[in-house]
Amino acid sequence: MALLEMERVEKIYGQGEVQVLALRGVDLEIEEGEFATVFGPSGSGKTTLLNLIGALDKPTGGTVKLNGCEIGQMSKNELAGLRRKDIGFIFQSYNLIPVLSAYENVEFALTIARKDRSREKKTQKVKDILRRVGLGDMMHRRPNQLSGGQKQRVAVARALVKEPRLILADEPTANLDSETSREVLEIMLRMNRELNTTFIFSTHDPMVMEYARRLLEIRDGMISRDERRS
Ligand SMILES: Nc1ncnc2c1ncn2[C@@H]1O[C@H](COP(=O)(O)OP(=O)(O)O)[C@@H](O)[C@H]1O
Ligand SMILES: [Mg+2]
Numbered sequence: 001m002a003l004l005e006m007e008r009v010e011k012i013y014g015q016g017e018v019q020v021l022a023l024r025g026v027d028l029e030i031e032e033g034e035f036a037t038v039f040g041p042s043g044s045g046k047t048t049l050l051n052l053i054g055a056l057d058k059p060t061g062g063t064v065k066l067n068g069c070e071i072g073q074m075s076k077n078e079l080a081g082l083r084r085k086d087i088g089f090i091f092q093s094y095n096l097i098p099v100l101s102a103y104e105n106v107e108f109a110l111t112i113a114r115k116d117r118s119r120e121k122k123t124q125k126v127k128d129i130l131r132r133v134g135l136g137d138m139m140h141r142r143p144n145q146l147s148g149g150q151k152q153r154v155a156v157a158r159a160l161v162k163e164p165r166l167i168l169a170d171e172p173t174a175n176l177d178s179e180t181s182r183e184v185l186e187i188m189l190r191m192n193r194e195l196n197t198t199f200i201f202s203t204h205d206p207m208v209m210e211y212a213r214r215l216l217e218i219r220d221g222m223i224s225r226d227e228r229r230s
Pocket of ligand 2: 046047048170
């Protein structure tokens with residue numbers, strides 16, 4: 001069974017005369033362990049697509065299944081549990097909690113995932129993941145003491161720490177210069193290989209396409225190209 005199955009997915013925003021058809025019939029399957037890039041210009045439907053995959057929103061037509069369960073059929077509680085435990089999110093603007101250190105930001109994500117573990121194991125897990133993303137000696141810094149690239153690494157660690165099956169990243173490199181973008185992409189790719197975590201991330205930056213192992217191009221709410229690369 002594929003990790004994600006979308007069939008004829010449509011998303012319409014608004015009502016009456018101001019409707020926007022943001023997705024028009026998307027069919028997509030993603031297998032466990034993929035590293036997939038959704039590439040398209042602004043307004044093409046990338047955020048809409050990722051929000052539906054992450055069960056942050058429901059489609060107006062068609063079906064989205066995660067792990068075989070249709071999100072349209074799930075209760076609010078079930079959806080909240082799915083987002084907390086099984087999906088990691090990375091955002092363009094990092095969304096770290098400013099008063100918490102890097103360590104505490106990551107620990108907090110693990111706490112709310114409620115996958116627990118003794119206090120000692122938890123501490124080990126948080127430190128291990130921060131070391132893996134190259135922040136071993138910056139764990140106690142707060143976000144305002146970190147560069148953009150370092151903040152995004154904290155966000156990658158925060159998404160990974162709960163060992164989700166799937167990580168969704170909506171334009172994770174949009175606020176980073178190209179060198180820092182590469183560093184963050186390399187880390188995501190390495191985590192994908194080492195931990196077999198499935199990644200789906202979006203971008204409008206052609207440089208980022210080089211990193212795609214599967215390239216999904218989106219135009220006007222439709223997938224116009226789907227290419228696997230070795
Ligand atoms: N909440 C919303 N209400 C109305 N229209 C929206 C909303 N969110 C997105 N749209 C529209 O849907 C289309 C796709 O948007 P989006 O998914 O944000 O694209 P992208 O992330 O590729 O820039 C755009 O035309 C956008 O204006
Ligand atoms: Mg967007």
